[in-house]
Amino acid sequence: MGNQPSAPKITAQDRAIFQLKQQRDKIKLHQRKLSLLCNKQTELARKAILKKQPERAKFYLRLKRQQESTITKTFDQLDTLEKLIGSIEYKLIEKDVLYGLQQGNAVLKQLNGEMNVEKIDKILDDLEEEKLKEEEISQTLGLDSGLSRVDEEAIDEEFEKLNMEENKVETKRNISKVTKLPSVPKEQIQILPDVPTNAIKDKSSEKERQQSVEYEPEPIAI
Numbered sequence: 001m002g003n004q005p006s007a008p009k010i011t012a013q014d015r016a017i018f019q020l021k022q023q024r025d026k027i028k029l030h031q032r033k034l035s036l037l038c039n040k041q042t043e044l045a046r047k048a049i050l051k052k053q054p055e056r057a058k059f060y061l062r063l064k065r066q067q068e069s070t071i072t073k074t075f076d077q078l079d080t081l082e083k084l085i086g087s088i089e090y091k092l093i094e095k096d097v098l099y100g101l102q103q104g105n106a107v108l109k110q111l112n113g114e115m116n117v118e119k120i121d122k123i124l125d126d127l128e129e130e131k132l133k134e135e136e137i138s139q140t141l142g143l144d145s146g147l148s149r150v151d152e153e154a155i156d157e158e159f160e161k162l163n164m165e166e167n168k169v170e171t172k173r174n175i176s177k178v179t180k181l182p183s184v185p186k187e188q189i190q191i192l193p194d195v196p197t198n199a200i201k202d203k204s205s206e207k208e209r210q211q212s213v214e215y216e217p218e219p220i221a222i
Helices: 012-050 054-114 117-141 149-179 197-214
Strands: none
Touching: 012 054
């Protein structure tokens, strides 16, 4: 059989509150019935007045007045019941708070018993003794640097500063390597031969002679 959640336990206080709320609901229901009767009697009184029956109209109005008085009394009863229910529920809350305080106080006492002054002093003495042993071992092995904690923190800060500077320099070097164009090898540079100036002059002279022959004027006959 599987484990089933146990039903909540109903206490005597729960039963008392439940009964009070039932009485409150019954009074509210009775109030609604009386309100309907008052409205009905008002309507009957109007009809009697229209039929010229004043005594009958007054009779209905008297009944209405009595029922309105009963409604007023039920409001007082409801107010009393509501206050009583609220007081009981508030006392139950106070009871739960008191129980919680008692439980907390018991736990606090238990913790205080476990953490008494003698135990704390013994723990601190043991820690101090172990620390002294560690310092003695470090001095024996020559591991004591002789620097204080402040010096060690200053060394760490300077290390971080130098590390950042070196990283910046390395980054700039990498950027310059990427942006620098490769140089052309000297072996691949071709030297063009010089053009002889004599050949240019000879060709220029030959061209001038041809132009002088082509444009020579013809002799005039007499």
